Amino acid sequence: MKNAIVVVDDDPIIRMDIREMLEEEGYWVGGEAKNGQEAIELVAKLKPDLVIMDVKMPVMNGIKATQIIRRMQDTSVLLLTAYSQRELVEDARSAGVSAYLVKPVSDADLIPAVAIALSQKEKMDALKKDMNQLKQTLDERKIVEKAKGIVMKAYGLDEEETYRKMRSASMSTGIPLSKLAAGILEDGLDKHVGILQNR
Structure with missing residues (x-):
């Protein structure tokens, strides 16, 4: 509309x-x-x-x-x-x-005022969308960081190796990294050992 x-x-x-x-x-x-x-x-x-x-x-x-x-x-x-x-x-x-x-x-007053008000609304909507996307990205990053900590501890890896292992598992299974990380946090590492091993 x-x-x-x-x-x-x-x-x-x-x-x-x-x-x-x-x-x-x-x-x-x-x-x-x-x-x-x-x-x-x-x-x-x-x-x-x-x-x-x-x-x-x-x-x-x-x-x-x-x-x-x-x-x-x-x-x-x-x-x-x-x-x-x-x-x-x-x-x-x-x-x-x-x-x-x-x-x-008059229409000379009304039409420009309407155009400006609608333009302001479009800008606010775009800003709100950007803010929501940024918040989602930050939330996903936090989840990945927490899951990475669990994997690092379990496998005795450094941060870079852990990220590589998780990213490789994400790519090979087609599961987005944030969803894989959320799964590790929700279900525990045991349910995801299979896809993380040999990565």
């Missing part, structure tokens, strides 16, 4: 105008809501890339809804407001808003 956008405003005319501006630029509006509570439910269901949300609405305002949405998932929020008071800007920033626009909104 690439570049799915949710539009939230209690005024149906404003929602329609924003939808038309977005669709003319090739964006896909996945849904609309008329208050913050509906927005939260819609975001949980659609998991959009961006929410364009009014501040002043019945039931739940845009800032409160933004706080909840940002805790739920990494969706960018572009806030629409008729006001530009400093206090509101601070509240919006602490709620996790990507940007805000003062009404009335």
Whole structure:
């Protein structure tokens, strides 16, 4: 669901105008809501890339809804407001808003703001993916190091010989080194002696 956008405003005319501006630029509006509570439910269901949300609405305002949405998932929020008071800007920033626009909104204001908010989200998603891969690599390395210690002790080998033995066993069996190491830690060395011997 690439570049799915949710539009939230209690005024149906404003929602329609924003939808038309977005669709003319090739964006896909996945849904609309008329208050913050509906927005939260819609975001949980659609998991959009961006929410364009009014501040002043019945039931739940845009800032409160933004706080909840940002805790739920990494969706960018572009806030629409008729006001530009400093206090509101601070509240919006602490709620996790990507940007805000003062009404009335023209396509000359909206489209660049949408492009920037979506670009920020893509960068954050890429960074999060890189961080997760790095964490996985570090976790795997720790497992290999622990298993290597067990094999070194059992065979009386130095670190380099042990690593060579484990890597050779991994390559000949087609079992990734991290999985082989995890198996040694979980099942004990006895179950893996066969594939480690003569390596």
